[in-house]
Amino acid sequence: MQRIEHRACFGGWQHVYRHASRVLQCEMNFAVYLPPQAEHRSCPVLYWLSGLTCTEQNFITKVGAQRYAAEHGVIVVAPDTSPRGPGVADADGYDIGQGAGFYVNATQAPWASHYRMFDYVSQELPDLVEAQFPATKARAISGHSMGGHGALVLALKNPGRYRSVSAFSPIVAPTQVPWGEKAFTAYLGEDRDAWAAWDATALVATAQERLPLLIDQGEADEFLSSQLQPEKLRDACAASGHPLDLRLRAGYDHSYYFIASFIGEHIAHHAKALND
């Protein structure tokens, strides 16, 4: 593990590390914000999953989350959004291949050998973080757009692993919208029956753990009706009795300005669950 960035920020340190991922079979960057409290004690960890086209940089440079992480004593870990590198499969288009891992374990060639972001984010990365940093095993997860989908799916498929989950503008029903259909066809194959295991709206029907879902969604989001459709998750949660706090925000779009505006509320939500 090699430290490639190290910057003082809100009394703590914003780091970026590079390591050889066993699960993804490539070199990966991930960002770790250590709040000032981490100098004296172990702190709980919030995992942040970014959206299409992003790397580990977008969240740490554009959101201002460090302020709230420092306030609440929470470590924030932000991985890249897919395996990377010359030996890793890729394809034309911002919504498939590198930068678009969709937080699944791919089963289809040429993707299956590297595209295992689900295992990476839910297992390998926390194992590394908990071994190398002053981190407790109290974990929370959040993300934006494709990463909001990732956060919901990781929490729903790993009962007991996260204390809390939230999402901004998530792709709640990837099996029913173009972004998800394209990615799942490539990574998981033509058989749509295999897709439901990676779809939050499908997963809430049978979730073993009733972890409340906190979601913020901008009403001026340019992808609202085409790709996001939060009403699908709302209806599924209503049908199965799964707790959901879906907050529609008038005027807000899909950008990082939206995340920046409400990340403080999300981190306060996670900190409450993490510090309980």
Added chain:
Amino acid sequence: MQRIEHRACFGGWQHVYRHASRVLQCEMNFAVYLPPQAEHRSCPVLYWLSGLTCTEQNFITKVGAQRYAAEHGVIVVAPDTSPRGPGVADADGYDIGQGAGFYVNATQAPWASHYRMFDYVSQELPDLVEAQFPATKARAISGHSMGGHGALVLALKNPGRYRSVSAFSPIVAPTQVPWGEKAFTAYLGEDRDAWAAWDATALVATAQERLPLLIDQGEADEFLSSQLQPEKLRDACAASGHPLDLRLRAGYDHSYYFIASFIGEHIAHHAKALND
């Protein structure tokens, strides 16, 4: 004036506009954050000047200032850092030409016809802002690095025009460091006597107005000893009795992580002066 971005942010609106600048003889972008208070009343304005290589985008996407602007009811205007475009003089190097206007009025060919950022920021842009937005005539100014130099020089050369001034990691003595020597030679000519009118350390000796200077400087700044040398301004202020609050911050570097960490304190400082 054409609106090219419009995004909800912290209850207000982050806009970017494009207009034909009479002073700079080119099209210019500038960012305007309107806090929620601006829907009901006129608000004072903080002008932010960015550093080398930046455009109007860096400050609005990386600093998180909108949160504090919304809290205090302050409009924040961030112009580009130089004239731009195919008809505008340029040169090789990140520290000269487009992206490196240095907030002076150039007197030398080929720069003099467009490079008049001092007049643009201190006159044309406020005239436009005060005519087109719900802005009062209460103004403050701040900036980073080259823009910190710009903020100090604009305030010192325009007594009565700004209620308050601050800077992050400013080039306090451009006539004595490589960045300034290179830019001033190009824009102002070989005669160093003409340079002193654009150097904060020289200007404090004869400043008509004793506007206190608030400066934050990271002690781990990679440009501290080569380009910034805040002790030069500290000594000049001590000699002339000019009020200066120079805060050295252990561990912080020259990046936007540093600005993000302390912009809240700067905006509170400006809001106090602006709302008095």
